[in-house]
Amino acid sequence: MKFLVNPGNFNKFADYVFLPVLISSIILFSIGLIFAFYLSPDDYQQGSTVRIMYVHVPSAWLALLTYAIMTLYSIAGLAFRIPFGFIINTAVAPIGAVFTLICIISGSLWGKPMWGTWWVWDARLTSVAILFIIYLIIIFMNLSFENRIVREKVVAIFVLVGSINLPIVKFSVDWWNTLHQPATISKLSKPSIDPSMMIPLIIMTFAFIMVGLVIAILRIKTEIISRKSNLI
Amino acid sequence: MSLRLQRLLFILLTLAIILSAVLLILYNTRENVSYFYTPSEIDKLDIVINETIRIGGFVENDSFNKISSSSFKFKITDEKASILVTFNGILPDLFREGQGAVIEGAFVNNDIFNATNVFAKHDENYMPASIKEDLKDTGYWNKKYK
Known part of the structure; x- marks a missing residue:
């Protein structure tokens, strides 16, 4: 498991897995999209509009997952002085920002026909908007310091402070009255979604994970190389 | 350490x-x-006339009245209390009796709530449309789903 903390080992591991991950991302995305558009049924209430879910929900999960990973690596970077933690922070922040943006845009497109509005300031939507702003601040901070040592520490601390927002995003629909409905799948009991819709959702989630991994591997390798050659 | x-x-x-x-x-x-009050929360609060608030709940069954093509009257309920709502405008697709809705507007008097915006709220249940037909055929269809 050394590839999780050591840049050299990561490079070797990444070379092994890159091609399989790339291929499986293409295959999963093709299967997932065929399922989402043709093989999954219309919803009893929402009709065809429910297909937006197959993009909206995976991107929302990955936006949160990316931030959770950054939080763990920030703790590792600050507490155990593992430079790889800071490399991850710099590399994956834009990926999380894009997933959040996809989630917000697809959610708007879903909200207009179903709720009758593009956007409301309820707790769930507002906390996701804050998540997006936090991602943007991290990206700008990564670009704005002259001294790399200072920069990565400040960014890691900011990531930790911003992680307070994660449980708020997750539980906002349970804690407060929101226009956004509560979670469908987080329950430990039987999820309130039919298997014929659950299967495309799971396939699309893995497709998103694989695409995220492909971009992450490329960005982390670039970051390692530019640090070695002292470009930044 | x-x-x-x-x-x-x-x-x-x-x-x-x-x-x-x-x-x-x-x-x-x-x-x-919280984005909205439920009707039973409204009961406990003092009603301020013409103050913009949002209320949320289900559209009460058999309460929906179409006054004209763009003017509607219905009741919002949470099964403990209900509020009479009037609305001029376009209702969202999902709006129907038994369905969740969030209403933005103000009380014009102690009993009537005049809506300026109506949002439909959908629940966390997803089900293929074909299963709804099967359930109806076999008589297992729960009216609450609408």
Whole structure:
């Protein structure tokens, strides 16, 4: 498991897995999209509009997952002085920002026909908007310091402070009255979604994970190389 | 205790303190954070005429009245209390009796709520349309789904 903390080992591991991950991302995305558009049924209430879910929900999960990973690596970077933690922070922040943006845009497109509005300031939507702003601040901070040592520490601390927002995003629909409905799948009991819709959702989630991994591997390798050659 | 462990504890403790501070703030402002009031919450509050608020609940069964093509009258209920709502405008696709809805507007008097915006709220259940037909055929269809 050394590839999780050591840049050299990561490079070797990444070379092994890159091609399989790339291929499986293409295959999963093709299967997932065929399922989402043709093989999954219309919803009893929402009709065809429910297909937006197959993009909206995976991107929302990955936006949160990316931030959770950054939080763990920030703790590792600050507490155990593992430079790889800071490399991850710099590399994956834009990926999380894009997933959040996809989630917000697809959610708007879903909200207009179903709720009758593009956007409301309820707790769930507002906390996701804050998540997006936090991602943007991290990206700008990564670009704005002259001294790399200072920069990565400040960014890691900011990531930790911003992680307070994660449980708020997750539980906002349970804690407060929101226009956004509560979670469908987080329950430990039987999820309130039919298997014929659950299967495309799971396939699309893995497709998103694989695409995220492909971009992450490329960005982390670039970051390692530019640090070695002292470009930044 | 090693230096690493001290740093880890320091970070975790700081996070815990910030998290509890934020949660305390949110907990004590939850009435403002909540997007809407339910009809039974309205019952306990003092009604302020012409103050814009949002109420949310289900559209009561057999309460929907179409006055003209763009003017509607219906009741919002949470099965404990209900509020009479009037609305001029376009209703969202999902709006129907038995369905969740959030209404933005103001009380014109103690009983009538005049809506300026109507949002449909959908639940966390997803089901293929074909299963609805099967359930109806076999008589297992729960009217609450609508």
